[in-house]
Amino acid sequence: MAIKLRKDYQLPVKEAIAEAWERVRAVLAVMATGAGKTVVFASIIHDHKGASAAVVHRKEIVVQISCSLAMLGVSHRVVAPPATVRLARRQHLKKFGKSFVDPDALCGVASVQTLTSKSAGKNAALQSWIKQVSLCVFDEGHHYVTSGLWARAVDCMVNAKLLQVTACSERADGKGLGEDADGFAQELIEGPQVKWLIEKGYLSPFKYYAPTTDLDLEGVAVTASGDFNAKAFRARVVESHLVGDVVKQYNQFAKGKRAIVFATDVATSNEMANRFNEVGGRAIALDGNTEDGVRDRANDDFAAGKMQQLVNVDLFDEGYDVPAAECAILARPTQSLNKFLQMCGRVLRVVYAEGYDLSTAEGRRAAIANGPKPYAVIIDPVRNWERHGMPDWPRQWTLEGKEKGSRATTDTIPQRVCDCCSQPYEAFFKACPYCGAVPEPAGRSVPEQVDGDLAELDVEAMAKLFEKMRKADCSDEEHQRGQFARNLPPIARSQDLKRHQAAKHRREVLRNLVKWWVGAQEGRDLGEIHRRFFLRFGVDIATAFMLDAKDTDALADKIAARFMLDTAPGMR
DSSP states (O other): OOOOOOTTTHHHHHHHHHHHHTTOSEEEEEOOTTSOHHHHHHHHHHHOSSEEEEEESSHHHHHHHHHHHHHTTOOBEEESOHHHHHHHHHHHHHHHSSOOBOTTOSEEEEEHHHHTSHHHHHOHHHHHHHHHEEEEEESSGGGOOSSHHHHHHHHHOTTOEEEEEESOOOOTTOOOOBTTTTSOBSEEEEOOOHHHHHHTTSSOOEEEEOOOOSOOOTTOOBOTTSSBOHHHHHHHHHHSOHHHHHHHHHHHHOTTSOEEEEOSSHHHHHHHHHHHHHTTOOEEEEOTTSOHHHHHHHHHHHHTTSOOEEEESSSSSSSOOOTTOOEEEEOSOOSOHHHHHHHHHTTOOOOOOSSSOTTSHHHHHHHHHTSSOSSEEEEOTTOHHHHHOOTTSOOOOOSSOOOTTOOSSSSOOOEEEOTTTOOEEETTOSSOTTTOOOOOOOOOSSGGGOOTTOOOSOHHHHHHHHHHHHHHTOOHHHHHHHHHHTTOOHHHHHHHHHHHHHHHHHHHHHHHHHHHHHHTOTTOOHHHHHHHHHHHHSSOHHHHTTOOHHHHHHHHHHHHHHHHHHHSTTTO
16 A cells, blocks of 8 residues: 655655655754654655565654554564564554564564664674665654663664665754764755744644743753753752642643643652642542553544543653644653653644645645644643743754753744733744733843833934944945045055945845845734844844944844745745
8 A cells, every 4th residue: 555645745845855865875854743754754655666665763753653654555664672563563553553564574663772782783684684775764763862872773784775864953962863873864855944934834823821830940050962850840849839830731721621740850750740639620630550441442542532631751742643642741850952842742733623625724724623633732831842942833953962951943932921821922022922921021131121112222323323334325425425524645546435335235235135034024004123133133124234344244144144044935
């Protein structure tokens, strides 16, 4: 059975990967959570002539990918603990009426832990198959750097072309995934971004709430991987009202919706589940030590609507696929952009109503709006939005490494949270775009706090600035007359004129870029556009045209980069 890929983005990604393989061995593909990366690489494996492998790092994902291959009619071996193999078989029988698990198949799904174990190294039949593998896909490809478990998995596949797939190429520890950094990938393929997928009706629209709690994260220790230390965070949870706040916020913003709650540690997870149940919820706490049968029943009950809250510790941020999940509560802070996007992505999968034309964006959006999940709800009481922005912000992916804590987005506009509706929004707005509430004016000590019209210049100062701009943009003839007025020696006039012409050219380039940028700000009034420019680039539009040569060029480069990022197809 052939798999049908979406022609507007899934098929182009698949074709781009194939083209990249003609140039290099190792490719990294970045596709947003919910965009169908499993479908794409399952299609690649399905079409491959020869032995192939999909390598994953968790039991749940082993079973998920095994079912994806089974749906395509692909027989495959499952290289994993016996319990996982049995679970995969049970899922096949449940969904397809027969098992597609074949221990002698050329295609395989492998747990990275089993693949790299000592016992695997002694298994002659397994090693023989590994040497035959000519295509290997590494799911959650951001894990694969040149050290530890992940590196050993890559080293196994000596004869294979490689594909790493992930929703985010950025790691919290700052390591890069390219071969010139800390990884293996030689080329990067990017799928469409979240905003584009929402606009096209492939992901659900969402409402994002950032209500406050008394949780203080200042000074919380960070691990070697770059993320918050769970034990240190737990101590702050005990001191705060976070657990109670989470339950209260759920009832305020998402009551009755099926919610996935992300907790940092087992104790907090259990407390939250108990608190939900005390106030009439139907919650269960799950973690890596929860028995398989309990987890499977909980997942089935949640999908069927019998369970309301799944409170988990590091189980559902990667590879969990339940489109019916309507709400994500981010009760764990994270320095990892990848974890943040994964957590948000759990609830962005769509549920279409029947009777609509799903071949068009308009039809898909209508099917979402009239379906059981017209929008997703994301509740973020621990201020992850301050670290990472919104889930649908445009982002530039790279194979290069980054400093710990740096953002994938560049020149991000400061946000504020509405005191009335608790929704974050970009600070250039005069009023909350969701409820219309006008924030209290703030001080002007830093750009994030600038309010009003951002006007630090009085009328007289502005007049002087515009006169300076007029003189700077004068004709060559007028400039030459000014040379005489300044008593400039003849020997210096030629170079002075060249500098004038070069400066004019720079300002003209900058002026055109500003015009393009302003033209892209559809639906905003002039005041908001000026505020947005200031908050984005750190200078008001008028002053921008009087910068020196170095700063003018730097600003032009920033505007051009931002314009390309904001308006490129699939990234808006």
